[in-house]
Amino acid sequence: MIAKSARSWIWLLYAALAVYAFITFIPFTWALSASFKSLPEISAGGADFIPKAFTLENYKTIFLQEPLFGRWLANSVMVAVTVTLFNLLFNSMAGYALARIKFPGNRLLFVLVLAVLVIPGQITLLPKFLILKSFGWLNSYQGLIAPALVNATFIFMMRQFFLNFPKELEEAAALDGLNRFETFFQVVMPLAKPALAAQTIFIFMGSWNEFLLPLVVMSNPEMFTLPLGLNAFKGQYVTYWNYIMAASMISTLPALAIYAFFNRYFIQGVTFTGGKG
Amino acid sequence: MLNKTIWNKQSTRETVSGYLFMTPAIVVLGIFLIVPVIFTIVLAFYRVQLLGEVSFQFAGFKNFVRMRSDERVWIALKNTAEYVAIVVPIQTILALGLALILNTNIKGKSWFRVAFFLPTVTSSAVLTLIFMWIYNTNGLLNSFLGFFGLPTYNWLGDPDVALKGIMLMNIWATAPLFMVIYLAALQDIPESLYEAASIDGAAPWEKFWCITLPFLKPVTFFVIVMGIIGTFQLFDQSYIFSSGSGGPNNATLTIVLLIYQYAFKNLDMGYALALTLMLALVIMTVTLIQRSLFKEESLD
Numbered sequence A: 001m002i003a004k005s006a007r008s009w010i011w012l013l014y015a016a017l018a019v020y021a022f023i024t025f026i027p028f029t030w031a032l033s034a035s036f037k038s039l040p041e042i043s044a045g046g047a048d049f050i051p052k053a054f055t056l057e058n059y060k061t062i063f064l065q066e067p068l069f070g071r072w073l074a075n076s077v078m079v080a081v082t083v084t085l086f087n088l089l090f091n092s093m094a095g096y097a098l099a100r101i102k103f104p105g106n107r108l109l110f111v112l113v114l115a116v117l118v119i120p121g122q123i124t125l126l127p128k129f130l131i132l133k134s135f136g137w138l139n140s141y142q143g144l145i146a147p148a149l150v151n152a153t154f155i156f157m158m159r160q161f162f163l164n165f166p167k168e169l170e171e172a173a174a175l176d177g178l179n180r181f182e183t184f185f186q187v188v189m190p191l192a193k194p195a196l197a198a199q200t201i202f203i204f205m206g207s208w209n210e211f212l213l214p215l216v217v218m219s220n221p222e223m224f225t226l227p228l229g230l231n232a233f234k235g236q237y238v239t240y241w242n243y244i245m246a247a248s249m250i251s252t253l254p255a256l257a258i259y260a261f262f263n264r265y266f267i268q269g270v271t272f273t274g275g276k277g
Numbered sequence B: 001m002l003n004k005t006i007w008n009k010q011s012t013r014e015t016v017s018g019y020l021f022m023t024p025a026i027v028v029l030g031i032f033l034i035v036p037v038i039f040t041i042v043l044a045f046y047r048v049q050l051l052g053e054v055s056f057q058f059a060g061f062k063n064f065v066r067m068r069s070d071e072r073v074w075i076a077l078k079n080t081a082e083y084v085a086i087v088v089p090i091q092t093i094l095a096l097g098l099a100l101i102l103n104t105n106i107k108g109k110s111w112f113r114v115a116f117f118l119p120t121v122t123s124s125a126v127l128t129l130i131f132m133w134i135y136n137t138n139g140l141l142n143s144f145l146g147f148f149g150l151p152t153y154n155w156l157g158d159p160d161v162a163l164k165g166i167m168l169m170n171i172w173a174t175a176p177l178f179m180v181i182y183l184a185a186l187q188d189i190p191e192s193l194y195e196a197a198s199i200d201g202a203a204p205w206e207k208f209w210c211i212t213l214p215f216l217k218p219v220t221f222f223v224i225v226m227g228i229i230g231t232f233q234l235f236d237q238s239y240i241f242s243s244g245s246g247g248p249n250n251a252t253l254t255i256v257l258l259i260y261q262y263a264f265k266n267l268d269m270g271y272a273l274a275l276t277l278m279l280a281l282v283i284m285t286v287t288l289i290q291r292s293l294f295k296e297e298s299l300d
Helices: A002-035 A039-043 A057-065 A067-100 A106-117 A121-135 A141-148 A152-163 A167-175 A180-209 A212-217 A226-236 A241-271 B002-043 B062-068 B071-102 B109-116 B124-135 B140-147 B162-186 B191-199 B204-215 B217-232 B236-241 B255-265 B269-299
Strands: B046-049 B055-058
Touching: A002 A241, A002 B071, A002 B109, A002 B124, A002 B162, A039 A241, A057 A067, A057 A241, A067 A106, A067 A141, A067 A152, A067 A180, A067 A226, A067 A241, A067 B002, A106 A152, A106 B002, A121 A141, A121 A212, A121 B002, A121 B255, A121 B269, A141 A212, A141 B002, A152 A180, A152 B002, A167 A180, A180 A241, A180 B002, A212 A226, A212 B255, A226 A241, A226 B124, A226 B236, A241 B124, B002 B046, B002 B269, B046 B269, B062 B269, B071 B109, B071 B162, B071 B217, B071 B255, B071 B269, B109 B162, B124 B140, B124 B162, B124 B236, B162 B217, B162 B236, B191 B204, B204 B217, B217 B269, B236 B255, B255 B269
Parallel strands: none
Antiparallel strands: B046 B055
């Protein structure tokens, strides 16, 4: 009797999960299917998820006829990859220093990082714009890259990670005559892979999907990143949802690929603050 | 004596390497976070001329006085407050519910977890475009509602529902992120507590009420604070939905969108900075109120 009711409970839970998975997938599947439909089929309305006449025309059009789409893709890759690489390096260095190196000011810097961590990003937007303008960095890659080179949240995360890092390894390295830098790059960093992978997902996604800062910094369409480009596309092709959806699919793929690739580490990243996982 | 010099040498070396390791962080956070905060606080009391050479002129409290009679400030505040008040509780409860289900012993949970996370990986621009298309008058949502004989809406054009369309989308997109955080916290609850409760004959809902919920209090505080900070800064979706106008009829005008318009459309940087400062104070106040509420509750 008890077993039977427990089993029906399980089915109810499965049903709830399946419904939610359905709700999650519908918009994406609908967009994906539209990206393979022709304009007349889309304009006719209806709710067919399988295109009547499957076509790659939309993808061809945005890459071949829309001169800037490839450029936007390249800009996004350029900015997101650079930002991610520097964050991995700089956040880890700062987190390591805060966790492991004793120096006057360590405590104060840690408190500052914590304070900075709670400042909502939007609040620094306008001064950031003024500073970038005075540097002459509007409409340039460094205008998007420089403000994003480090991230207080992940400095904090790396500090927590290095606090639990086995001390013996560093002591052994010190006995071998390695200095702090050699120890960090040759011994510590190779063992920090799970934390670095978790950072990679969040930093890459954040940079890849960022909308407001590029909107403010980049006014020249050649310098747009994909989210801005998509928005411009929307203005240009108001009713051409087939093109817009094809462009949307292309711009979702890289972040999705990074997530799929590092997903295993991502869960570790969220859970390594404590307990099993 | 010799010992001391060696020690000194070593501690100097440690200090030097400590600061070298911190240099990139200090420089970047200094220039792009700490200086901007100071700028915002100071320049909110200035008139800032952006055209040509940037120039500043002290304006006292003028920027703040002006807010009181600025009708659009009140509309933006009302829209944003409504958005926060509806989205934060729903997304928190949804995240908790999903996490609780995924924390049971069912098969395929890692698959579900990966699947649910999809919207969180997608950019706000892409999500907004997909939803705009689904919300179209002859779009998927209306076809669906019509199929069940439910009322259909002009989701994008009707001021009464435009903001609700954004709410729906963002609850859907943000809940999975908080679900993952809840899942991590749920796994930290010691199994022995549940076992002890079982021996004492506690019913499942009693276990949930007396063990799970109290344990989740700190993470719930975190989730709500992050939710509040995130929702108060709503911009991308409103901007893309309304092509930057905050329409229809100011229905999707949020505080950050208003700040953007004043700074970059009206080139009124000083006033926009004053609005920014106001937004920061609102977020801080709400966070503090929420913290005191949580503290009081834990005293009970």
